[in-house]
Every structure is written in C-alpha cells, then in structure tokens.
Amino acid sequence: QQQVKQSPQSLIVQKGGISIINCAYENTAFDYFPWYQQFPGKGPALLIAIRPDVSEKKEGRFTISFNKSAKQFSLHIMDSQPGDSATYFCAASIFGNEKLTFGTGTRLTIIP
Amino acid sequence: EAGVTQFPSHSVIEKGQTVTLRCDPISGHDNLYWYRRVMGKEIKFLLHFVKESKQDESGMPNNRFLAERTGGTYSTLKVQPAELEDSGVYFCASLPRGGDNEQFFGPGTRLTVL
Numbered sequence: 335q336q337q338v339k340q341s342p343q344s345l346i347v348q349k350g351g352i353s354i355i356n357c358a359y360e361n362t363a364f365d366y367f368p369w370y371q372q373f374p375g376k377g378p379a380l381l382i383a384i385r386p387d388v389s390e391k392k393e394g395r396f397t398i399s400f401n402k403s404a405k406q407f408s409l410h411i412m413d414s415q416p417g418d419s420a421t422y423f424c425a426a427s428i429f430g431n432e433k434l435t436f437g438t439g440t441r442l443t444i445i446p
Numbered sequence: 447e448a449g450v451t452q453f454p455s456h457s458v459i460e461k462g463q464t465v466t467l468r469c470d471p472i473s474g475h476d477n478l479y480w481y482r483r484v485m486g487k488e489i490k491f492l493l494h495f496v497k498e499s500k501q502d503e504s505g506m507p508n509n510r511f512l513a514e515r516t517g518g519t520y521s522t523l524k525v526q527p528a529e530l531e532d533s534g535v536y537f538c539a540s541l542p543r544g545g546d547n548e549q550f551f552g553p554g555t556r557l558t559v560l
Contacts, residue, residue: 375553377553432549
C-alpha cells in the first residue's frame with residue numbers, strides 16, 4: 335500500500351514555463367511534507383518543505399501548495415530552466431519520527 | 447564540511463553472494479537512515495540508527511539484511527545471501543540531533559544482483 339502517491343511519472347516543460355508535480359497522502363498523522371530534488375549520480379537534496387499549518391510556501395521560483403482537507407500537496411516551479419531538469423520526490427513524515435515516506439518520483443525535463 | 451559518503455558507488459554480484467555497503471554520515475550527526483529505491487519505484491525506508499542503537503528497523507525486508515553502526519559513526523549494511531530482488535539503489539542519510547528534519551543524503555550505492 336503506497337502511502338504517498340505522486341504524479342506525473344515524467345514531465346516535459348518548455349523553458350520559462352510552469353512545472354507542476356502533484357502528491358496525495360493517506361496518513362493524516364503526517365505533518366511534514368518535503369520535496370527533494372535529485373540530479374543523476376547524486377543523492378536527493380532537500381528543495382523546500384512545508385508543515386500543515388500553512389497552505390503555501392514560496393522560496394524563489396519554487397512553491398509548495400498544500401490542501402489539508404484533500405490530503406494533497408504540489409510543487410510548482412515557475413520560469414522553469416534547463417538546470418531544473420532532475421527527478422523530484424515528494425515525501426511525508428510524522429513529527430518526532432523522521433522516517434520519510436516517499437512518492438515514486440517525477441522525472442522533469444526542461445526543453446529550450 | 448564533508449557530506450554523506452557511501453561506498454562503493456556500484457556493486458555487481460551474483461545471486462547468493464554477500465555484499466557490504468558502507469555509509470559515512472556527516473560528522474556529529476547522531477541520526478543515520480538507510481533507504482532503498484528499487485527501479486522506478488519509491489524510495490523506501492529501511493532503518494534508523496540513533497548513534498549506535500537501532501531506533502526503527504521496521505523497513506528491513508528480511509533477515510538477510512544486517513545493519514550495524516559500531517561506535518555510532520559509520521554504518522554498514524550487509525546483504526547475505528543476496529537475491530535478485532535486492533537490486534536497487536541504497537541511500538544513506540544523516541540528521542543531527544534536534545535537527546529541523548532536513549535529512550542529508552549520500553549519493554547512493556547501486557547494487558545489481560545477477
């Protein structure tokens with residue numbers, strides 16, 4: 335049973351466009367929702383994270399939107415650049431238990 | 447500051463053989479995690495050390511997997527005997543005590559069992 339479902343599996347966006355990746359979770363005890371970015375040959379690196387007390391968090395071109403009632407959260411990348419091409423993972427955890435439950439990943443390709 | 451390192455980066459072994467993966471966390475990080483990603487699937491939690499103690503090993507697939515963290519520094523994950531379904535990328539991550547939940551991941555070890 336997959337507790338965090340992520341879509342799409344792959345995404346191609348033109349340079350300058352908006353990239354949107356969606357995740358849905360089942361466990362209502364989750365209270366920490368990070369997004370990780372992974373480049374080939376590297377490990378995942380934290381990109382941005384949100385807690386359920388806010389509905390949106392923005393850091394530069396990256397925004398997390400969070401809908402607690404729908405148990406969904408999404409990553410928006412504005413003005414997407416070729417350097418954003420990577421695999422993105424959403425994840426969730428419970429405060430005090432830092433074990434991360436990941437989605438299946440989205441391979442994002444930004445084309446010129 | 448050096449990041450999390452893992453060795454080897456790749457390992458190709460035959461079914462039935464033994465393989466040992468090593469992880470060196472960021473110095474001073476008490477928390478160490480092992481995760482695994484089977485091709486195309488999610489990254490799955492295997493276990494969590496706090497210093498040398500196993501805090502949570504609920505994700506370990508079976509007793510062919512043995513993890514240790516002697517002295518609370520580096521950790522090893524041994525697979526004995528390896529099976530085909532053990533193939534995947536094994537990640538290690540570390541987190542300081544009282545950290546703000548940001549786990550720092552190593553580059554992973556790609557294990558292929560033939």
